[in-house]
Amino acid sequence: MDASQPSGEQTKSGGVALSDADLAAKVSVVIPAFNEQAGIAVTLEALTSSMPGAEIIVVDDGSSDGTAEAAAAFPSVTVVSHEYNRGYGAALKTGMRAATRDVVAWFDADNEHRVEDLRSIIHKILDENLAAVIGQRSKAGPSVFRDSGKWLIRQTMRTFNVNPGPDVNCGLRAFRRDVIIRYLPLMSNAYSASVTSTMIFLERGYPLAFQPVELNPRIGVSKVRIRDGFRTLGLVMRVVMLFAPLRIFLPGGFGFLLLGSVYGVGLALVQGQGVPTGSVVLILTGLLMLMFGLIADQISQMRLSAFDESRAVTVQDARGPQPQDNA
Numbered sequence: 001m002d003a004s005q006p007s008g009e010q011t012k013s014g015g016v017a018l019s020d021a022d023l024a025a026k027v028s029v030v031i032p033a034f035n036e037q038a039g040i041a042v043t044l045e046a047l048t049s050s051m052p053g054a055e056i057i058v059v060d061d062g063s064s065d066g067t068a069e070a071a072a073a074f075p076s077v078t079v080v081s082h083e084y085n086r087g088y089g090a091a092l093k094t095g096m097r098a099a100t101r102d103v104v105a106w107f108d109a110d111n112e113h114r115v116e117d118l119r120s121i122i123h124k125i126l127d128e129n130l131a132a133v134i135g136q137r138s139k140a141g142p143s144v145f146r147d148s149g150k151w152l153i154r155q156t157m158r159t160f161n162v163n164p165g166p167d168v169n170c171g172l173r174a175f176r177r178d179v180i181i182r183y184l185p186l187m188s189n190a191y192s193a194s195v196t197s198t199m200i201f202l203e204r205g206y207p208l209a210f211q212p213v214e215l216n217p218r219i220g221v222s223k224v225r226i227r228d229g230f231r232t233l234g235l236v237m238r239v240v241m242l243f244a245p246l247r248i249f250l251p252g253g254f255g256f257l258l259l260g261s262v263y264g265v266g267l268a269l270v271q272g273q274g275v276p277t278g279s280v281v282l283i284l285t286g287l288l289m290l291m292f293g294l295i296a297d298q299i300s301q302m303r304l305s306a307f308d309e310s311r312a313v314t315v316q317d318a319r320g321p322q323p324q325d326n327a
Contacts, residue, residue, distance in 0.1 A: 020119060024053035027103045027122050028177070030095030031058045032088050036109035037065040039219030043111050044074045050115040052076070055101050058109070059091040067109075089193030093184045096177065105174040106194075110218050113172045117213040121174045124211055131179050131206035134198060135172035135213040169194040172213055179206060186242065196239055203243040245300050249293025256286030 029047060033040055040058065047056055057078045060068040062085035071079045080098055082091065096104050103125055107113050117135065125133045171194060183200050187193045201208050240247055264279025 020051075021053060023119065023122050023126065024051040026101055026126065027051075027105055027174070028055040028057060028095075028099030028101040029105045029107050029118070030092055030099060031056070031071075031107050031109050032061055032091030032095065033058055033063065033067050033071065033109035034061040034085055034088070034091070035063045035065050035067060037063070037067045037070055039110040040067055041070045041073070042219060043107070043109050043113075044071060044077055046111075046115050047107070047118075048074055048076055051119070055099065057095045057098055059095045061085050061087070061091040087189040088191045089187055089196075090189035092193055093187060093189070096181060096184065099177055102177060103174055104177045104180060106171055108171045111216050112218045114214060114216055117172060117211070118174075121172065121211050121213075124209060125174050125176070128209065129207070130176075130209055132175045132197075132201045132208040133173065133211050134167075134208065135170040136167040136210045137170050137215055138212055167210075168198060170213065173197070175201075186239070199239045199243075203239070241296065242300055242303065245296035246293050249289050249296065253286045253289035253293060256282050256289060258286075260284075260286060 029051070031040075031043065036043075044056065044058070047054065055078070056074075056076065057080060058068075058071040060071065060079060060081040062082045068079055068081055071077055078098070080094055082094065092106060103122060105118060105122060107118060113135075121133045121135060124130065169191070173194070175197070179201075180197065183197070186200060187196050237248075260279045260282025263282065264275040267276050267279065268274055
């Protein structure tokens with residue numbers, strides 16, 4: 001049988017599974033690169049040889065070495081350059097805007113990601129008709145501080161009822177382009193773009209899945225710094241405030257109301273001198289928090305209405321026409 005023809009295997013969505021050649025023709029691979037001269041050629045060699053039909057876009061984010069020249073040596077690769085370093089997320093957004101295929105995938109420039117994992121992720125998003133598939137690394141991180149920071153970010157997100165999975169910021173992931181492109185203004189220009197994209201798809205209820213991936217040895221050194229972790233924590237709060245501000249204000253508001261009421265009533269009963277001033281302050285604080293929460297929720301709903309209008313188009317199956325049953 002010709003390897004380029006569908007095998008006839010049924011997918012979960014009821015269609016025919018794509019061959020690797022058909023799959024590559026539907027994906028744009030975006031590679032953000034900042035001073036990755038050492039690893040970019042190895043990364044592109046693996047991608048172009050294993051997925052020759054894919055659209056590969058390297059975004060040189062103001063590199064001071066030969067990253068752009070190394071990428072330009074591959075004729076099938078599109079190189080887009082920033083005049084100055086704008087950040088990991090900004091490079092991804094530039095690449096996704098330039099992409100032309102149904103599915104857009106993120107792939108790091110340091111040889112850390114495996115092409116076979118990328119193929120599995122693309123197969124999953126298309127075969128199961130998902131809006132996003134996010135890689136989940138199985139290996140422990142290279143730094144205790146970074147692992148601790150990721151744990152803190154996960155716990156913060158779970159506090160607001162957002163469960164991002166065990167790996168919050170794996171750079172290997174894929175999205176339906178027509179969906180992710182709507183939310184680019186909400187994504188960070190820094191390394192926290194991976195966290196915010198995960199939160200956006202979880203909060204908006206899009207069908208997504210997590211896919212275990214393995215790692216190659218990294219070529220070069222990580223450019224993530226401790227300050228990026230603090231920025232990510234702040235961004236988590238901002239995203240929650242945008243999508244669900246009541247998750248922040250309601251627990252605090254009711255907590256102050258309960259504390260003030262119990263304190264005031266208890267002290268009034270014991271001393272018989274009326275409700276104390278401290279209790280009134282606590283109750284008023286709770287009421288103000290609830291009021292601010294309701295106002296923030298109304299503003300949030302008005303801002304999100306534009307995104308909801310664009311969601312009227314259902315995520316379409318990118319596999320194309322399916323064979324008709326002649327029975």
